[in-house]
Amino acid sequence: MRGTRVIITALNHKWAYHAANAMTGFATSVIGCGVEAGIERELSADETPDGRPGISILMFAMGSKVLMQQLETRMGQCILTCPTAAAFAGIESDDQISLGKHLRYFGDGYQTSKLIQDSNGKSKRYWRIPVMDGEFLVQETTGMVRAIGGGNFLILATSQTAALHAAETAIEAMKQVPNVIMPFPGGVVRSGSKVGSKYPKMFASTNDAFCPTLKGLVNSELSDEIESVMEIVIDGLSFDDIATSIRVGIQAICDLGEVSGVRRISAGNYGGKLGPHHFKLHEIMGVASS
Amino acid sequence: MSALTFTPKSDSAYNIDCRRLTPNILANLTAAQIENLSLLNTKNSPKITDCFDISGTDANHIIFKNTHHQLDYIGHKMSHGTITIEGDCGDFLGANMRGGNIICHGNANDRVGDQMRRGLILIAGNAGDYCGSRMIAGTIGIYGNIGSNTGFAMKRGTILLTQTPKLHATIQDCGTHTLPFLALLFKSFSAFNTPFNALKNLRVQRYAGDLACDGNGEILICNTNVSA
Numbered sequence: 001m002r003g004t005r006v007i008i009t010a011l012n013h014k015w016a017y018h019a020a021n022a023m024t025g026f027a028t029s030v031i032g033c034g035v036e037a038g039i040e041r042e043l044s045a046d047e048t049p050d051g052r053p054g055i056s057i058l059m060f061a062m063g064s065k066v067l068m069q070q071l072e073t074r075m076g077q078c079i080l081t082c083p084t085a086a087a088f089a090g091i092e093s094d095d096q097i098s099l100g101k102h103l104r105y106f107g108d109g110y111q112t113s114k115l116i117q118d119s120n121g122k123s124k125r126y127w128r129i130p131v132m133d134g135e136f137l138v139q140e141t142t143g144m145v146r147a148i149g150g151g152n153f154l155i156l157a158t159s160q161t162a163a164l165h166a167a168e169t170a171i172e173a174m175k176q177v178p179n180v181i182m183p184f185p186g187g188v189v190r191s192g193s194k195v196g197s198k199y200p201k202m203f204a205s206t207n208d209a210f211c212p213t214l215k216g217l218v219n220s221e222l223s224d225e226i227e228s229v230m231e232i233v234i235d236g237l238s239f240d241d242i243a244t245s246i247r248v249g250i251q252a253i254c255d256l257g258e259v260s261g262v263r264r265i266s267a268g269n270y271g272g273k274l275g276p277h278h279f280k281l282h283e284i285m286g287v288a289s290s
Numbered sequence: 291m292s293a294l295t296f297t298p299k300s301d302s303a304y305n306i307d308c309r310r311l312t313p314n315i316l317a318n319l320t321a322a323q324i325e326n327l328s329l330l331n332t333k334n335s336p337k338i339t340d341c342f343d344i345s346g347t348d349a350n351h352i353i354f355k356n357t358h359h360q361l362d363y364i365g366h367k368m369s370h371g372t373i374t375i376e377g378d379c380g381d382f383l384g385a386n387m388r389g390g391n392i393i394c395h396g397n398a399n400d401r402v403g404d405q406m407r408r409g410l411i412l413i414a415g416n417a418g419d420y421c422g423s424r425m426i427a428g429t430i431g432i433y434g435n436i437g438s439n440t441g442f443a444m445k446r447g448t449i450l451l452t453q454t455p456k457l458h459a460t461i462q463d464c465g466t467h468t469l470p471f472l473a474l475l476f477k478s479f480s481a482f483n484t485p486f487n488a489l490k491n492l493r494v495q496r497y498a499g500d501l502a503c504d505g506n507g508e509i510l511i512c513n514t515n516v517s518a
Binding site (some may be wrong): 135 | 429
């Protein structure tokens with residue numbers, strides 16, 4: 001996968017969130033959305049290039065072409081349009097992709113660029129595009145790096161509310177880990193999938209082995225007491241980032257204790273054939289305990 | 291490495307053309323080669339050592355010390371590095387500049403940044419007439435007073451002032467605005483020890499021009515009295 005980070009700033013966090021939420025909307029899975037995107041964390045004014053409150057977002061796609069196309073489209077429709085918002089590169093890389101490079105033409109000839117040196121003396125190009133609320137400021141490019149998507153684990157619990165509570169607890173802990181996002185709604189997936197389907201046109205279909213209502217009908221992975229399963233999917237900039245995130249999430253669930261109703265943690269590994277990276281939960285948790 | 295430093299030997303009867311004393315030309319030259327270099331690429335040109343005492347070795351950062359208003363064309367066509375002028379300088383400071391930084395702690399004469407394309411010129415003192423004339427792009431900051439015909443025939447670029455000068459007819463008043471990019475620009479100024487470090491207010495009076503040359507340049511008047 002390829003990934004990038006964009007720093008979005010605005011007059012206040014309220015409007016930065018409006019922009020970031022729009023930018024990362026409909027970006028849960030590369031299969032249907034093109035990209036997987038999410039808010040990495042909130043940034044204080046002294047952490048952003050222009051000294052305003054900001055949001056850091058991460059965006060991942062299966063290839064550089066899709067990532068570039070999706071980034072440009074979302075920048076144009078979600079950031080350019082959002083009052084007071086500005087966008088800056090959030091990651092250094094030799095591979096640069098357009099952030100405002102093509103968006104500048106919206107200025108219809110009134111756009112202007114500025115080359116401004118950062119604290120390291122490196123010149124970076126910014127575009128100033130006149131818009132109705134003043135000026136839209138956007139950096140010309142941002143970095144693109146190799147990244148990893150699809151790290152996951154499953155929470156098997158005795159009830160739906162127990163599974164959801166455990167998932168929420170894990171997500172809150174995992175949000176503190178940098179360089180990762182959990183792109184699904186609230187960070188949680190209830191419709192985990194398996195590869196293939198009885199219908200020829202479907203690439204993926206419901207993960208019947210983990211569907212509690214199909215116990216007895218299929219070769220179920222669930223014991224009698226399991227009534228609900230939630231999945232957490234993680235995209236990150238490196239293997240270690242995702243492994244750390246998984247460890248933190250599982251630990252948070254374990255800390256809830258037996259009363260949480262969680263009986264088992266598993267993962268979808270798709271026969272080990274879906275991608276080169278394998279997150280072996282015992283090894284990840286073993287690192288934590290050593 | 292210490293900065294390559296040029297100190298004028300005495301007040302000259304003539305203006306001195308400093309266009310060859312840039313990081314572009316002096317980089318990778320030894321001290322002996324620099325001492326033997328002619329001031330101009332002409333047959334009867336004096337040598338650099340006829341006009342300047344030289345010290346230091348880092349040609350990427352050049353300092354002019356004890357300077358006066360007869361030093362013309364400092365930073366001409368430079369594309370990288372930094373030139374610091376610890377005093378006044380003459381005409382055509384940063385003319386045809388292609389990048390890098392020029393920091394003048396004194397005053398500059400006419401035609402600062404003439405046909406400048408990229409880079410940054412900050413002048414702590416005053417500047418003469420035709421500042422930013424025929425400017426193509428880049429940034430010029432003048433903290434003190436400025437002469438007439440500022441931004442004459444400028445195409446693009448930014449001239450940052452602290453006082454409103456008398457502007458010619460083809461510079462158009464665009465009103466007072468808060469410009470977000472100034473936060474980045476002011477932050478970049480902090481690398482240099484100049485009065486510009488006091489600028490915090492992003493609200494400026496904006497003039498666009500020169501309308502005779504498409505009018506994509508701008509003259510911004512900063513308010514030095516009001517904090518951000």
